[in-house]
Amino acid sequence: MEISKREEEYLETMYMLHKNRGIIRVKDIARMMKVKPPSVVDALKKLNEKGLVHYEKYDRILLTEKGRKIAETTYSKHILLTEFFIEILGIPPEIAEQDACQFEHYVHEITAERIKEFARFIQEQCPYVLKQFIKEKLAEEK
Amino acid sequence: MEISKREEEYLETMYMLHKNRGIIRVKDIARMMKVKPPSVVDALKKLNEKGLVHYEKYDRILLTEKGRKIAETTYSKHILLTEFFIEILGIPPEIAEQDACQFEHYVHEITAERIKEFARFIQEQCPYVLKQFIKEKLAEEK
DNA sequence: TAAACATTTTTGGCTAACCTAACTTGGTGA
DNA sequence: TCACCAAGTTAGGTTAGCCAAAAATGTTTA
Secondary structure, eight states, rough: OOOOOOHHHHHHHHHHHHHHHOOOOOOHHHHHHTOOOOHHHHHHHHHTTTSSSEEOOOSEEEEHHHHHHHHHHHHHHHHHHHHHIIIOOOHHHHHHHHHHHHHHTTHHHHHHHHHHHHHHHHHHOOOHHHHHHHHHHHHTOO | OOHHHHHHHHHHHHHHHHHHHHHHHHHHHHHHOOOOOOHHHHHHHHHHHHHHHEOOOOOOOOOOOHHHHHHHHHHHHHHHHHHHHHIOOOOOHHHHHHHHHHTTTTOOOHHHHHHHHHHHHHHHOOOOHHHHHHHHHHHOOO
């Protein structure tokens, strides 16, 4: 069963809402994804068909186990990429966030894992050089 | 004027065809983008409307100046990302290619620039550490 | 508890991007 | 040169994802 980038985004949004507020509401999904409520309903119906959310109209919305796993995988890539952009490359947080938000849906498992290992390696093997780089870049930003 | 990810991909493909073969043919675009020829024609008509390609039916296809610039920008990000993935992270070329192919359409100018600077910095400041990392990862791949 | 308000859902319609089948055109070899 | 084949095009149709307007349901407050 194929899952589109957009569907993955809906799942991730629901995952974050559940994590932060406990409850998942159409209105909040719409706000976070910058779409209108009817689009959310469309998406929920499709995700329900695919067994990724429990959805019945006017009832509370929940991710299924399968949906949650997909969302968690995506979310963890999001965190990983954001950290890498900010802490290793010294990218401004807002831009780091935007880039991570897209790349998380495409990045190969192998690449994600390698980024994690690389960050760790550099931080351990040449922390001073890294600090130097970040410092230079922050200085340039003014 | 908005340009979609897909349109950017068409432009980049045409740019590469022009670069490699001199001539841009519907059949080749279709093959490279894994779509059928009618889809290419649809795309060409739209890109023509937008002033990004010169297209008249049965005539030779060319990028406009504007289209070429967009394609070049995308292409240079492609090269940059691919090199970073391969030479810094030690990702297998095929996977590096796939990831670059997606991220190139989203990566912020600032992030792209920073990746370039980071690669240079590390290669200059701690080439041995970098070699060590790549070596370890290549060893693990068996 | 019922009216008023907020939220969700349905309906109907749009665009981007793709396809197959059928057609036109252009170039090539007999 | 002309018939044929490859390449390109058109016509007509599908799907994903979005929206506005209106209807349905849920919730809160007077």
